[in-house]
Amino acid sequence: NAGVTQTPKFRVLKTGQSMTLLCAQDMNHEYMYWYRQDPGMGLRLIHYSVGEGTTAKGEVPDGYNVSRLKKQNFLLGLESAAPSQTSVYFCASSQQGRRKAFFGQGTRLTVV
Amino acid sequence: GESVGLHLPTLSVQEGDNSIINCAYSNSASDYFIWYKQESGKGPQFIIDIRSNMDKRQGQRVTVLLNKTVKHLSLQIAATQPGDSAVYFCAETDLSTQGGSEKLVFGKGTKLTVNP
Numbered sequence A: 001n002a003g004v005t006q007t008p009k010f011r012v013l014k015t016g017q018s019m020t021l022l023c024a025q026d027m028n029h030e031y032m033y034w035y036r037q038d039p040g041m042g043l044r045l046i047h048y049s050v051g052e053g054t055t056a057k058g059e060v061p062d063g064y065n066v067s068r069l070k071k072q073n074f075l076l077g078l079e080s081a082a083p084s085q086t087s088v089y090f091c092a093s094s095q096q097g098r099r100k101a102f103f104g105q106g107t108r109l110t111v112v
Numbered sequence B: 001g002e003s004v005g006l007h008l009p010t011l012s013v014q015e016g017d018n019s020i021i022n023c024a025y026s027n028s029a030s031d032y033f034i035w036y037k038q039e040s041g042k043g044p045q046f047i048i049d050i051r052s053n054m055d056k057r058q059g060q061r062v063t064v065l066l067n068k069t070v071k072h073l074s075l076q077i078a079a080t081q082p083g084d085s086a087v088y089f090c091a092e093t094d095l096s097t098q099g100g101s102e103k104l105v106f107g108k109g110t111k112l113t114v115n116p
Helices: none
Strands: A004-007 A010-013 A019-025 A031-038 A042-049 A064-067 A073-078 A087-094 A107-111 B010-014 B019-025 B032-038 B045-051 B056-058 B062-067 B072-077 B086-093 B110-115
Touching: A004 A087, A019 A031, A019 A087, A019 A107, A031 A073, A042 A064, A042 A073, A042 B086, A073 A087, B010 B019, B019 B032, B019 B086, B019 B110, B032 B062, B045 B056, B045 B062, B045 B072, B072 B086
Parallel strands: A010 A107, B010 B110
Antiparallel strands: A004 A019, A019 A073, A031 A042, A031 A087, A064 A073, A087 A107, B019 B072, B032 B045, B032 B086, B056 B062, B062 B072, B086 B110
């Protein structure tokens, strides 16, 4: 009964470092999403995937890359972290696009 | 700018009272709306959704009302409990958009505090 699982839950990076956030869902959902949440900004879509092997840009894709090699996993990569990428990142999945998305617990990333 | 917003950033109610959280949207093409609940340190949790062909939809202790004329929706929580304390977000999208972004436009949220 895991739903959507994100790893890690917390991370501190130095400017210029790279990292990958992993999202796994066990609901056999087609759609997966990465959002970032910043104070006063609400949730903003970074990238999304409509199925295994597909990815697409969302609202704020710059500085991030994603991959969906397996249906259950959606990876978010930061190639060269910047302080502006300090945020809480949420992964979500849904069976139908834009409907009833299930969210993970979030990853709190700090870039110093 | 943000096309989905909330009238009140905070709402404080007494346990047992009914709560009403409001949301205004500006995109008249939006035809699907969702309410999410986010507890501190957790991800958003789906509460209820409504299509634009409906004015009202009820769930367990929650009711969503949609007024397309004034582009407004509200979430009503009956007999509010301490466990309802959270930030509530509305989100909107236009499901008729084909081949475009899967973007949901989220409001900034209303923090509901339930006093015992």
